[in-house]
Amino acid sequence: MAQRVATEYVNASLTLTEAEMPILFSICGTQQLRQQVFVLDNGNHxxxxxxxxxxxxxxxxxxxxxxxxxxxxxxxxxxxxLTDTLRKLVAAFKGDAVVNRIYPGFTMVYHYLRGKVVRIVEIKGELIRTVFEHKDALGLMESRFKLCSVEDEIAIVRNAVNELLDLRNARTDAGEIAEIDERLRHHSRLLFALEA
Structure with missing residues (x-):
């Protein structure tokens, strides 16, 4: 297996509450790193x-x-x-980051979103290859469900159109027929939009 040369964190961001700060210190302590904490005048750490x-x-x-x-x-x-500590901090505090793991001859780019790896890309010279991409199964199911609700709406509009056509055939008054025709035009535009 290739030996990693370096790990580059690009635009990593972490957001912690005041109560989570001791957890951060604890994670760093378990990694056997020397740590110094400075509290600045403006409250920054x-x-x-x-x-x-x-x-x-x-x-x-x-x-x-x-x-x-x-x-x-x-x-x-x-x-x-240090590399392991930063990885654990990004995961524990649901951080966002782009992490370049640099090896001799190629780079693996990890995209973190809310602490989870959502994409891994391998870069070798000019060649860029996606190794992993997170599929949002829940989001996919929700979109399919929404598609089913559109099909239900189409069925409802079609039934309304059929009822209006039956009503139109039963009427003889020109004013009522014109009103029904206007409603049919509205329903046909709606049906066209839903089917598209």
């Missing part, structure tokens, strides 16, 4: 994570925004512990 092995550090700046802490992050990481 800065978390510095350092790997013992290579001395690599990452700075996570959490800006206070409407009672939450928001961190926007772009960085390149080489050490495995």
């Amino acid at each position: 800065e978390v510095v994570l350092e790997d013992d092995a290579g001395g690599e550090t990452i700075r996570l700046t959490f800006e206070r925004n409407n009672g939450n802490y928001v961190c926007a992050l772009s960085c390149t990481v080489v050490q495995q512990k």
Whole structure:
């Protein structure tokens, strides 16, 4: 298996509540990283994570925004512990990110949405290949259900048209026939739109 050269986080974002901040510190602690937490004058937090092995550090700046802490992050990481920690943080706090896992000769691009991988793309030179793409089964079922409700509406409109035609055939008054014809025109436009 190819050895990873580096992991690049592009536009990663995390949003935490004040109650979730200790969970973040706990996750970083279980990864055996040195961590320093600075609370700034404006209430922002800065978390510095350092790997013992290579001395690599990452700075996570959490800006206070409407009672939450928001961190926007772009960085390149080489050490495995830091890479694993960032991955766990994105998953645990339902973050969004584009992560480039760089290997000799190719790059795997992971797209995270609300903490879950929704797409994986392999890039080799000019060749771009989608390896994985999340299919929204629930959304697909909902759209199919909506299609069924459109079919039900079509049946209702057709029945209304049939009733109006029967009513038109039974009437002799020109005013009533004109009113029925107007309603038939409206129903035919609606039926055309639903069938399209």
